[in-house]
Amino acid sequence: xxxxxxxxxxxxxxxxxxxxFPHILAERPVMDWFEILSENFMDxxxxxxxxxxxxxxRYPVVMHGxxxxxxxxxxxxxxxxxxxxxxxxxxxxxxxxxHLCWTGVSGLNTHDLLPMPYTDESLRHVAGRVKIIADYLxxxxxxxxxxxxxxxxxxxxxxxxxxxxxxxxxGCGILLDVNNVYVSSFNHGFDPFDYVDRIPVDRVVQIHLxxxxxxxxxxxxxxxxxxxxxxxxxxxxxxxxxxGIATLLEWDEAIPSFDTVHAEALKAGNYRTAPEQEARDxxxxxxx
Amino acid sequence: MAALSMPRSPAEAxxxxxxxxxxxxxxxxxxxxxxxxxxPAAVKxxxxxxxxxxxxxxxTLAPLERLDIYRGMYDLRLVEALRVDYPGLLKFxxxxxxxxxxxxxxASCPPESYTLNRLGDRLPDFLSQVDGIHRPGFVEAxxxxxxxxxxxxxxEESPVAAMESFGGLSEDQWGRLRLTPIRALRLLRLNYxxxxxxxxxxxxxxxxxxxxxxxxxxVHRREYGLFHLSLSAPAFALFQALAERAPLxxxxxSMFDAGGGSQKQVFEWFRQWxxxxxxxxxxxx
Numbered sequence: 403x404x405x406x407x408x409x410x411x412x413x414x415x416x417x418x419x420x421x422x423f424p425h426i427l428a429e430r431p432v433m434d435w436f437e438i439l440s441e442n443f444m445d446x447x448x449x450x451x452x453x454x455x456x457x458x459x460r461y462p463v464v465m466h467g468x469x470x471x472x473x474x475x476x477x478x479x480x481x482x483x484x485x486x487x488x489x490x491x492x493x494x495x496x497x498x499x500x501h502l503c504w505t506g507v508s509g510l511n512t513h514d515l516l517p518m519p520y521t522d523e524s525l526r527h528v529a530g531r532v533k534i535i536a537d538y539l540x541x542x543x544x545x546x547x548x549x550x551x552x553x554x555x556x557x558x559x560x561x562x563x564x565x566x567x568x569x570x571x572x573g574c575g576i577l578l579d580v581n582n583v584y585v586s587s588f589n590h591g592f593d594p595f596d597y598v599d600r601i602p603v604d605r606v607v608q609i610h611l612x613x614x615x616x617x618x619x620x621x622x623x624x625x626x627x628x629x630x631x632x633x634x635x636x637x638x639x640x641x642x643x644x645x646g647i648a649t650l651l652e653w654d655e656a657i658p659s660f661d662t663v664h665a666e667a668l669k670a671g672n673y674r675t676a677p678e679q680e681a682r683d684x685x686x687x688x689x690x
Numbered sequence: 691m692a693a694l695s696m697p698r699s700p701a702e703a704x705x706x707x708x709x710x711x712x713x714x715x716x717x718x719x720x721x722x723x724x725x726x727x728x729x730p731a732a733v734k735x736x737x738x739x740x741x742x743x744x745x746x747x748x749x750t751l752a753p754l755e756r757l758d759i760y761r762g763m764y765d766l767r768l769v770e771a772l773r774v775d776y777p778g779l780l781k782f783x784x785x786x787x788x789x790x791x792x793x794x795x796x797a798s799c800p801p802e803s804y805t806l807n808r809l810g811d812r813l814p815d816f817l818s819q820v821d822g823i824h825r826p827g828f829v830e831a832x833x834x835x836x837x838x839x840x841x842x843x844x845x846e847e848s849p850v851a852a853m854e855s856f857g858g859l860s861e862d863q864w865g866r867l868r869l870t871p872i873r874a875l876r877l878l879r880l881n882y883x884x885x886x887x888x889x890x891x892x893x894x895x896x897x898x899x900x901x902x903x904x905x906x907x908x909v910h911r912r913e914y915g916l917f918h919l920s921l922s923a924p925a926f927a928l929f930q931a932l933a934e935r936a937p938l939x940x941x942x943x944s945m946f947d948a949g950g951g952s953q954k955q956v957f958e959w960f961r962q963w964x965x966x967x968x969x970x971x972x973x974x975x
């Protein structure tokens with residue numbers, strides 16, 4: 403099913419990372435697309451910018467940021483947005499995404515994707531900011547569901563309904579991080595299939611996949627390993643509901659070779675075609 | 691009627707703001723999480739007794755244990771960012787001391803920018819506030835060099851001027867030359883040859899002596915690689931004056947004031963500086 407913006411299924415991409423620069427420049431690998439971390443390229447005119455220009459010439463590029471801070475109660479940072487907009491022009495970015503979170507307040511930045519309390523107050527607040535930001539950027543904003551490690555007691559919405567309502571109120575879209583759904587479901591004890599089943603399909607423009615680290619008491623979204631099978635099963639479910647959506651594999655710690663990361667991304671193709679396993683077998687994921 | 695405009699900020703969210711300030715204060719506080727919720731910045735928003743009630747327990751973790759996950763990640767992420775920007779300091783101080791220093795710095799100068807690239811900008815100045823650092827003079831010189839390298843790494847590319855671009859000038863025109871350095875360049879006066887230490891660790895060579903020595907340095911980028919160029923005091927004075935937009939005759943006066951130099955030496959220096967691609971434009975004033 404197509405998203406409401408008519409944005410294409412770009413295929414299987416990976417995040418553009420420094421350790422892969424030499425390989426990409428030398429080998430020019432066959433690759434569907436790249437996602438860049440916006441902040442890594444906003445303030446540099448050095449080698450990262452040079453490599454980015456080479457990549458933009460050959461591959462479709464999507465921008466993904468971590469500092470939009472749509473949930474913060476600080477004023478909207480228009481200086482940041484200005485640079486984001488300039489970078490989008492330079493990269494001919496197909497779209498720009500960030501996270502449903504806040505990163506700092508009182509003029510500080512924690513450089514983490516911090517959880518929102520899912521309340522009516524938060525919904526009004528985030529909706530207001532999303533509209534302002536989309537208006538400034540002159541394009542829709544796409545927000546990713548973050549991995550979270552705590553829930554606020556005062557939350558009256560669950561995350562998926564909050565996100566769905568936000569899209570209704572603002573016209574924003576969703577970058578659905580399937581690994582994050584899984585991580586948060588483990589940490590908070592909900593059914594990840596309920597989450598992906600409730601997300602409005604026509605709002606999703608991109609999927610994220612990644613590995614994580616299970617600490618026993620909780621899971622950390624470390625992007626440090628292969629995608630686990632439970633996450634692949636969730637991805638299969640998403641594909642069955644939503645059809646082909648641009649899918650991106652993130653790997654940010656202990657990053658292996660380009661070929662290994664690319665091969666992990668291409669595995670997603672297997673879950674677009676393989677028959678469904680036992681219905682809702684993901685229900686057993688967190689039954690304990 | 692006033693002109694219409696889009697709102698620059700959404701409606702206030704007072705309770706959300708309190709919760710965010712509280713969580714951030716807890717994340718940025720040193721010490722165990724139980725004392726973090728008792729810091730003045732946290733208590734200003736919520737009494738410590740209410741802290742556990744703000745967060746739901748999970749089936750495995752108590753509320754404050756869940757908060758502590760974010761505290762741990764904040765610390766790890768920022769220390770790691772400083773390790774990336776200051777590999778020389780890390781090598782010299784060792785893991786343990788570097789991390790202690792990094793944590794003191796982060797507590798004193800918490801990040802304000804949307805980019806981690808500029809997290810360490812205030813570290814060289816901060817060092818003067820820290821007691822107990824081994825070889826503080828050298829450490830400060832090393833930190834200033836590494837900070838300069840981060841700026842040079844990220845600067846925009848510039849066009850490069852060739853020495854031939856001012857061939858055949860009259861003596862009068864020579865005096866009125868103005869040379870603009872490339873953007874990816876910084877000038878440093880240091881009390882130690884910290885660049886020799888950096889070069890040794892990058893080449894995995896034996897570490898040089900750490901004796902103080904007045905050092906005049908150009909840190910620059912060429913073909914996306916970082917380079918150090920050590921200059922004599924007069925040559926440095928000449929380059930610095932040129933970088934500050936002085937015409938050549940005035941810049942040469944600065945050179946003489948610094949205790950040396952001659953027209954022949956200036957010509958030799960120019961040959962080197964142009965071959966190193968340090969200038970982006972040449973004009974006659």
